Amino acid sequence: MKxxxxxxxxxxxxxxxxxxxxxxxxxxxxxxxxxxxxxxVIVKHIAGNMLSRWTNFFTEDGEKSWRKRDDEFxxxxxxxxxxxxxxxxxxxxxxxxxxxxxDHNLSDIIYxxxxxxxxxxxxxxxxxHYPYHIGQIVYxxxxxxxxxxxxxxxxxxxxxxxxxxxxxxxxGENEEPNSSPVCFQNSxxxxxxxx
Numbered sequence: 001m002k003x004x005x006x007x008x009x010x011x012x013x014x015x016x017x018x019x020x021x022x023x024x025x026x027x028x029x030x031x032x033x034x035x036x037x038x039x040x041v042i043v044k045h046i047a048g049n050m051l052s053r054w055t056n057f058f059t060e061d062g063e064k065s066w067r068k069r070d071d072e073f074x075x076x077x078x079x080x081x082x083x084x085x086x087x088x089x090x091x092x093x094x095x096x097x098x099x100x101x102x103d104h105n106l107s108d109i110i111y112x113x114x115x116x117x118x119x120x121x122x123x124x125x126x127x128x129h130y131p132y133h134i135g136q137i138v139y140x141x142x143x144x145x146x147x148x149x150x151x152x153x154x155x156x157x158x159x160x161x162x163x164x165x166x167x168x169x170x171x172g173e174n175e176e177p178n179s180s181p182v183c184f185q186n187s188x189x190x191x192x193x194x195x
Contacts, residue, residue, distance in 0.1 A: 001101070
């Protein structure tokens with residue numbers, strides 16, 4: 001189960017990574033209006049959440065006393081490198097925490113803001129939360145890049161071609177089924193375009 005969690009989180013991280021690669025410093029900080037979040041601010045929130053939720057998650061509440069959630073929506077970064085470094089620190093914390101999960105502690109109770117969650121429920125909670133915000137990052141990046149956007153998924157008007165390729169690739173193979181061949185091959189390897 002732990003390996004599946006790690007695989008799925010790595011996929012969503014890769015969408016953010018591949019979006020950042022396409023953007024300039026200026027674009028990372030762009031916001032539509034005063035009420036909108038820039039990509040930098042979304043990253044500050046995601047990583048801030050990760051650091052709070054996953055630091056000592058078995059022994060401490062996931063909403064740490066040192067977390068200032070409201071401040072996550074105020075940009076304090078100066079460069080794209082600072083944004084990416086903070087992004088990486090959040091993911092490092094998450095992946096180190098996931099490595100502590102095993103079949104014996106999936107049902108253990110942990111706390112977030114005093115509310116009890118099983119470990120597996122807490123993971124699912126974040127597996128819904130982080131992709132929600134990563135989708136915002138991708139959407140903003142795609143709008144800014146417009147015709148210069150390098151797709152992170154199946155290219156527009158290429159669904160049938162992709163389906164045929166997948167069918168050809170996996171026909172007759174007796175590998176373990178994977179619930180999301182669009183994201184990953186039917187193996188432990190990441191699809192070519194995500195390498």
